Amino acid sequence: MTKFSAWNVFWQGMTGQKGWTRQWRDPEPQTHYNVIIVGGGLHGLATAYYLAKNHGQKKIAVLEKGWIGGGNAGRNTTIVRSNYAQPGNREFYEHSLKLWENLSHELNYNVMFSQRSHISLLHNPGAIDAASRNYNTMRRTGAPDAEIWNLDQLKQAVPHLNYAPDARFPIMGAAVQKRAGTARHDAVAWGYARGADNHGVDIIQNCAVTGIVRDGGRISAVETSRGRITAGKVAFSVAGSTSRLWDMADLGGLPIESHKLQAFVSEPLKPLLDQVVVFGMGGAHFYISQSDKGGMVFGGDLDWYKSYAQRGNLPIVQDVAEAAMSVLPCLGRVKLLRHWAGVVDMSMDGTHFICKTPLDNLYLNAGWNYGGFKASPAAGWYLADLIANDRPHEVIRNFDLKRFERGLQIDERGAGPDPKLHG
């Protein structure tokens, strides 16, 4: 691996760019690994990276059905924030944000993390009260960048929102997290892949898991499209398809439904929006930021029915376009460049799982709802910690599959046990 540095960029520029080596190897799968991580998304790659780096584990493989960056790693809206208020989530996402802040240095790879502020618009006194409560919780627990803005502050920062007093939902203020922002999703995948590979991890692409070989209460091997591979420990990190693997392992039901979430990018524009802006009111849901290339990246609600299809439906395109026009009317003539859908694990309480499972050597990372992207570094960090030490870290102790049996739901929205409502 050639290290990226100003000197190297200069030197390669002088020598015809011929000295760069490939970012990660393309090894043939071996017949045995100490740890197999199924799923080469951001979470799987981060898990492999921290497992090798923080815990010194050897003989690790990441199995990816498609190619690195081709699944949900490339199907998100790249928003990073930690404005969660529930115990557990608060510490977890705060840790994730701190990992993001140093990620480019950590990986020697520019993930283009841009802490440009995350602005949630507020439209009534009740929403301001609720946001104040949550953001006060954040301020008391290590997030001093949580602020509630009045209308004047908001107008100064984002002058071109629809502030019409006769709008259907007039804007009254905003809840703002200033350290939040966006990152370059591909760079995160490539950076973790390169970092993991540099620590000896085998990243095996085009290798679909087709079966799980059980030996009583353990997994002895995984059947793949490239042959059988025996494993000491196995981790599932395949949000969106968790139930399919779970079914292969013959483990019964999960508190998860697969739904699809669409996102959109417009043609590139000159700098227009310097923050992440979120609008959620009266059934409408909309979040938008501008990529470094200039495209407006935005999304809205789920498609409202369970699906494994990675393609979206048109009624949601219309909903999102309507929400866009109600918040940022200046987007009216902007052309849509692409839109896509990704399959997400929607869990019963809107919160994820990083936990041990009924099988001794199987570990699970699943149930990320809308929020997997921002969680990638911490999900990898804690799953690696779980695999290496075989016990849940204090922070993730309630992210287990049994929490519902204990009467605990970590439900930020208070939406109840209906997966599609945890947007």
Add this chain to the structure above:
Amino acid sequence: MIRILCPFCGTRDHSEFSYGGDGTITYPALDAPMQDWHDAVFLRDNICGMQLETWQHVNGCRMWLVIERDTMTHEIKSVRPAQAGMAAALEADQ
């Protein structure tokens, strides 16, 4: 757009309907053990392929329907009223 053949109203866009969820769940008796209730409320098979599911025609006849639909292709195999005998009962009423 998925087109759903409502047995009461005819073929309509799915945007007239609201997705309910897994149609195979049978809720246990009120005095059943807590584990049975936990499983019914929180656990799902989350099938990739043909599944039985409930939909409500909220912007139409407001009837609950049980639909067999492929969760990968969105192809609908069958639609029937969630309450057996509902169609006959409505006809008898008229």
